[in-house]
Structure formats: structure tokens, C-alpha cells
Amino acid sequence: MELHDFLKVIRTRWATVLATTLVTALAAVAYSLLQTPLYEASTRLFVSTVGGTSASELYSGNRLSQERVLSYAQLLMGETLAQRTIDRLNLDMDARTLSEAITAKAKPDTVLIDVSVLDTSPVRARDIANALSEELVVMVRELETPAQGAAPDARVVVEQRATVPPEPEVPKKKRNLAVGILLGGILGAGLAILRDILDNTVKDRVQLEKVTGSGVVGVVPYDKGRRENPAIVFESDNSPTAESFRKLRTNLQFLSVDSPPRLIVITSSVPNESKSTTAINIALALAEADHNVLLIDGDMRRPSLARYLDMVGSVGLSTVLSGSASLDDATQESKFPRLKVLASGPTPPNPSELLGSRAAKKVLDELRDRYDYVIIDTSPLLAVTDGAILAAESDGAILLVRAGDTKRDQIAHSIGILNDVGATILGSVLSMVPNKRSGPYSYDYYGRTYGDRLPADALDRRATDPSR
Template structure:
């Protein structure tokens, strides 16, 4: 994954990150509320070594010895011999092992001061334990461990310079720290979830995903439009919408394909069903006809035809009648509107679609159409379900593949590309449909709004805008 991929993940999942952070911080706050408050009290002890001599060098040697001895004295603070005395003195209902977990001692580097800290649920008890540990520790070190033989006094002196006082604020739980750590943990979990989901997600979301699996160029992206469910002919009925503008952009890109060829015959297909290939084909045909070009729109899906329904035409007679010699091509071609767009419906569904589409009659039909029209667009079934699209693609200039954002999976698109490459079909490009109008995966038309409201001329043309809700 590249840096761009991670930035897209951050952009795409910022709501997840926000929720995970809030949940993590809230969970940490809730857990902290359930914890029993603990108080800490600290007493400070000063360690010195007495010298009978008054010279500076003797004093320096005593101080140096004290600094070295303090390191060892720290380990004596929570020893059993000290803690047993504390338990007996304070009448505590505990054992030295249990009390040891509540007592700690530290000393700064190159210092003769020992800080003894005791923790307890009761602030008064915490202060009493700290002071008792300090007193008993001093007595054991001075009068037992460091006392010389005989009656002479010990050279080591340990004095309390700051007794422990009952704390007013609990040391734990620390709500601020807990919430901060919980929020960071929640954010980290959210990031891990988003990255893992992105790595495991094989669906196509943007043109970059297509570029990562094939060198076939992306000719255009069509944003998701809820109006398509009501009327499939967006270019005709919603000419100023972002989707219509996207189809015109696709038309412009397609005009630069095969510029030196006299035949511009394209089969339009997809890897699987429900990716918007039929809607893309009919709107692309409308956009091309809008430039004044003569366009033939052929419904080559002889299994589940949709073109005639989308265009509002009678589809009882069409391509199958021409292929079996029952009707002439000119008799079943239907002009759409007042322009130069002609539609060839599929006709009746035959029992052998693949054989008809690969027949010599189909070749003659395509040759006749390509000779009479500037563009010929053939809507074909999905590539991975049946062989129809692959068969008819060999009779055309090449293929256009349709892939749906958030639906088509990368292995499916790669398999469709490989299937066409295996039979020598030229793939002119991929059209990404159902792209989100906004966000990191959008194609750039989400905020397109430059012209004002225009009159819907569909009624004056005698065209019914309603179309079936099912997409091809």
C-alpha cells in the first residue's frame, strides 16, 4: 500500500476513528469510576554518616559513603523485618507480602534522601503506614544493621525531614490519564480495523483500485444517482445532473478512441450482473447522439434484455429476427426521438444466444451497422456468467468494461479482463459506475452545479420517462 492508500483510508473512515476514540475514552472513564480510590502518602528520610573528625576531607568521605549506602538502604525499606514491625505497631490485618505491594521507596541519583511511599484506600492509614515504615526502617538500619560491635553508637544517622500527611486527593484512578489512554487505544483499534478492512476488502472503490489490477485505462466514472431507479435515461431527463455530465465526459473520452478507424463498434459488458452496464450503454448512446453523430444502439443481451424497456420502445422484434432471417435489419431498427439515434432491440429470447451472437449472420449485421452509423454500441451479458459478450466482442472494434464501485470485486474484474485478452479482444477502457458523489472515492462531479433549471422536453417529444427499476 502507498501513502495515498493510507490517506484514503483515513479520509474514508474518519467517522469510525471518531467513534472509536469516543468509545475508548468513555470505556476508560467508566472503568475508572468502578475502581476503588487509592491514596498515597510519602515521608522523606535524610541519611548521613557521622564523623568524629572535623576536617573537610572526612566530611566529604562521609557524604560519599552515605550516597553509596542509600542505594542498599532502599532495598531494606520493604523488607519483612521492617514490615512486620509496622503491622504489629499499627495492628494491621495483613501480611508482610500483602503490605509490600503497598509500600515503595525511591532515591534520586547521587542523593542521600529516601522517599518512602505507602498506598491505601484510607488516606489516614496510608500516612500512618508511611510514617511507621520510615521510623522502623531508621531504627533497624541505625541500631541493628549499621551498629558496630561494642557499646559505641552507629555512625549512620537517618532522620525524618518530611513526615507523611494524610492526602486529600486520590492518587488513583487518574481520570484524565485514563481517558487519554482509552481514547488513544480506541483510536488505535479503529485504525487497525480500518486498515485491516481495507486490506481484506477486494471490492473496487475508485479508479486507483482499477489501476492496481490492470493497465486498462479508466474512461470515466459515473456517480451514484438515486434518480436512476425512477428514470434510467439520465442524459435525456436530467441533462444538468452530475450523472449526465459524467456520461458526457465519458462520451468525450470515447471520441478519442480509435480516431483513425472508420468503424467504431463497441461491445459493453461487465464482470457480473447489477453493475449498471445497460444504463451506461443507453446513456452513452444518448450522449453520442447529442453531438450529431449517427448512433446505433443494439441490445445484444439475448438472455435478459433491458434496452427496449429503458428506451420505451417495442421489443417484440429485433436482433434475433434479423439473425434467423425472419426480418430485414431496416425493418426492425427503430428511431428514437427526433435525433440520429436508432435502437435495435433484442427481439424474442432464443434458446441458443451464444451461437446466434457468434454466427456469420451477426458478423454481417455488425458490418452493415458499422457502415451506416458513426458509432455502434452493443449491450452484452456479463462476461463471467456466459460467453455471449466474449463471442460478440470478436466481431467488434473492441470492448468497454463496466465496474460498479463498492460492488465489483478486483478478482472478478481481473478475470473479465483476462478473458477478453485471451481471445484477442481489445479493451478500450473501464467505466466505473455507482461512485459516491462526495468523498475520497468520488470522481469529481459531486458538487457540479453551474447552469440553472431548464425545461423538461421529454413530454413534448412524446417520451415516457418512467423506466423499470431493475438495472442491466
């Protein structure tokens, strides 16, 4: 993964990174709050040896002090001195516990020892540090005094006494928070990358082309307005969504210049991929270009065209196929010029059978003669066979894929279904593409839709495929 890809993942999955960072930062704060505050009091000790007066004696005296400093540091952290300190201060703890709270560090190349004591009480921390230091002074005097009562070879002076620490040393709130945020950031980035690797949905047209193995004939942006008003008023609308449907119309007409597909099925893998909305707007875009268009609701199980277009849904395709109404009676005028609509009619008990019947084939053939274009909305392919049956009877199917939602294996499965029934796949449409960062005129949306490379590809395939 290159830096560029990494940044892209972080930018698109910033919420993951942010949430993880927040959680670890909160954990760090909680950790700080739960810790018992510990105060640290420090003293500094100076070690000197009784040396001679000559330079060499002074030098060796100094060396001796430096060596002693290391030993004294060990003594300070030992249990003997701890016990003496406990006795002196009448503390209610054992020597081992106290010795663990003591740190003594010999400063390299000096004769100084820094002693620090951690305790839950600031005053007691100070007292222990001072008492301990004084006990070392006494102990050194005992240890270093030769037997005959001569002057001791070395002695320790408390150079700096401890004071009451104003702030606790533990918890280190700021440091804990900083570590929490840093770890959260790293963890969040890792999670974001993991999610990206595990994410097998399709998000752009290049991925979609790869999965379907056919051209992408349209890219439709996510457009909130379509939820309220599925139908675009093409006469007055020049929004990016309207433009995307005009491009889609152009691409469809280019697909096969001599005999463009006219009976077109709109389908997809699963519900909510914008099939019905797209069917309406492809039909309207074609009507805008002076074609007579019939829009059919072939989704008898979850019909929505009548509802989306404020029309009557009780009479339609199922009524015609069952012979209860004539085509002319069931077809409704829409409020849009050149667009007629055949709703689904009541849901029959056997939609697949009805759609696969000879009557259905006859009706579709008749409609192909009557209109310039017939656009059929269908049920999702992975749910029922209705869509595949209609696709097989049509001039070609358009497979809708919802950006960032439909999974690769679902798409591959749908393509397999369409191929199995011998349907022509005109191409796919990437729907509901989020338009967060890329503006409406970004390259992603339209840059490549202008070219005729993809439709020409599709054409080639149709021409060379012997099953057509």
C-alpha cells in the same frame, strides 16, 4: 511508502483510523473502570549520622548517611518492617503482600528517602505509611546503637508525615485514555496501510491502464441522480456526468478516424458496474451529436434497458432472433430524438446459443447498415459468455470497471475472455468514480481525457495487430 502516500492512505481510509481509535479509547476507559482504585500515601524520611565537628568529619558523615539511605530503602521494602507494621496496626494481611505495596526511593545525592504505600483505602494507606516510617526509626535505632549503650551512629527522622490522599493514584484515567488514543491512532494507521496494500481494486485511470493494457476512454463520476433517472437529458444537462459522456463520445470518434467503430458492445466483468446506465448515455451522447443510434439490450438474463427507459420490454432482440417478430416491429422509438431501442424481449432458455446464431450475425450486420451507431448492452463477462459472443461480432467492446470495486484479477480475466474470442477492445471506462475530495473539474477526471494520446495509442494497436 513516502509521506505523501501515507497521508493519502490515511485521508482515504480515515474511517478505519477513527474506528480503531474509538475502540482502543473505549477499551482504555473500560480498563480504568474495571481497575480497583488504589490510594497512595507518602512520607519523607531524613537520615543523619552522628558526625564530628571538623569539615572532613562532616563530609564523611554525610557520605555515610548517603550510603545508609540506600540500605534503609531496602529495609523499608523488606518483609521484616512490613511484619512489624502489620503487628502495630493489627492489619489483616501478610508481610509479603504489604511489602509489595511499598515503594521506597533514595533521592540521589541526598539523605532523603521517599516512601509511598498503595492501598485500597486512603486512610489505611496513610496509616501504613506513617507506621512503617516510625518502625524504620525504631529499627535504625536498634541497628545503629553500639553495644556499650553509647549514642547511635545514625538516626532517621520522619521529615514529612503522610496525609489521607484525596484522589486515587490508580487508575490513571487520563493517562490510560491518552495511551489508548495514541495506540489506537498508530494501530489504525497500520490497519489503513494494510488494507491499502491488500486492496486490489482499481481506483484511478493510471491503475486501470496498467491492468487492462489498453487506453481509458472515459471516466464517469458517481452521480446519485442516475439511480432515479439513468438517462441524461443532454439537451439541457451540463453536469460533470453529462460532460464525461460527451468526452467519451469524442474519444470513441477519435479511436479510428477513417472507420470509427459503429457497432459497439458495452460490457464488464460483473453485475452493477454501470453497463446499462453507460450504454444508455453513450447512445444518448451520440444521438445528441446528430447521429442515428440504436440501443440494444443484449443482456437477456437480467434485462434493464426497458425498465430504465420506461419502455416495453416484452418484445425485442430475443423475439427477432427467434423469428417471432420483424426488426421493424420490435424496434421502439424512444422519447429522445434520433434514439431507437431494441429491448431484450423475453428471456429465452438458451441466450448464448441465440446470440451466437447465424440469425444474430445477420441482424447485427443489417443494423450496422441502418444506423450510424449501434450500442449493445450486455451481460457481465465473468458470469456468462453472452457478452463475449456479442463483443466478437461487434466493431469493438468497451470494458466498464467500477472504481474501487472491480478487482484487478477480474479485469485481467475479462480482458483475457475478450482476447480469446478475438474481440477488439476499444478501451475501458472507469465508472462511478467517487467525487468526494476532487471537485468535478479536477485533474483526475478530465485532465487527461482531453488529450488524444490514449485513443491514438489504441489506434496504433489496432493497426499493428495482425489479427484485425
